[in-house]
Amino acid sequence: MYFPARDLLPGASVIPDWITPQQEAALIAFLDAGEWSGELKRRVRHFGYRYDYRARSATVESRIGPLPEVLQGLAERLVADGFFLAVPDQVIANEYLPGQGISAHVDCEPCFGDVIASLSLLSACEMRFANLESGETRASMLLPRSLLVLAGPARRDWTHAIPARRSDVIDGLRVMRQRRVSLTFRSMRF
Ligand SMILES: O=C(O)CCC(=O)C(=O)O
Numbered sequence: 001m002y003f004p005a006r007d008l009l010p011g012a013s014v015i016p017d018w019i020t021p022q023q024e025a026a027l028i029a030f031l032d033a034g035e036w037s038g039e040l041k042r043r044v045r046h047f048g049y050r051y052d053y054r055a056r057s058a059t060v061e062s063r064i065g066p067l068p069e070v071l072q073g074l075a076e077r078l079v080a081d082g083f084f085l086a087v088p089d090q091v092i093a094n095e096y097l098p099g100q101g102i103s104a105h106v107d108c109e110p111c112f113g114d115v116i117a118s119l120s121l122l123s124a125c126e127m128r129f130a131n132l133e134s135g136e137t138r139a140s141m142l143l144p145r146s147l148l149v150l151a152g153p154a155r156r157d158w159t160h161a162i163p164a165r166r167s168d169v170i171d172g173l174r175v176m177r178q179r180r181v182s183l184t185f186r187s188m189r190f
Pocket residue numbers: 092094102107118119160162182184
């Protein structure tokens with residue numbers, strides 16, 4: 001079953017329509033104007049610091065450079081809106097075509113700070129959460145232009161995953177997925 005945002009997980013917040021459709025279009029245009037990496041099944045772009053999927057880490061040596069202006073603006077807004085104490089300095093864009101997902105994981109704890117924020121673009125999809133200790137599972141729909149913030153227990157004690165499928169059932173209706181892009185903001189921990 002789907003939980004309302006306030007009951008999703010302790011430490012999780014969902015903010016609907018955190019950006020406008022115009023901002024969404026501008027972000028997609030920006031991302032598509034650069035080079036996507038094909039190192040995974042889904043395409044990714046890294047900003048600020050490169051994350052090494054094999055070593056499962058990001059380090060000070062992996063610095064790419066400052067965040068591009070469009071991402072820096074959003075990173076600063078995450079502080080202004082009270083989600084982060086300091087401006088996040090690492091962003092990964094993930095692209096999911098219908099049928100693609102991300103397996104259950106907790107974002108690297110030694111690498112990244114206590115708050116993770118993920119902005120959804122273009123398509124809805126289901127995100128599933130599982131408690132590391134009890135195995136309890138929960139699910140939420142991530143809607144385009146919504147922001148998911150994971151802090152505290154939601155960031156540390158629960159895995160999150162996106163099932164690799166072509167459609168989701170929302171309120172009893174099967175909804176086909178479209179291309180989805182997410183932007184995940186993190187703070188390097190060093
Ligand atoms: O696509 C998403 O919303 C989540 C991405 C994610 O979990 C990650 O990059 O660690």
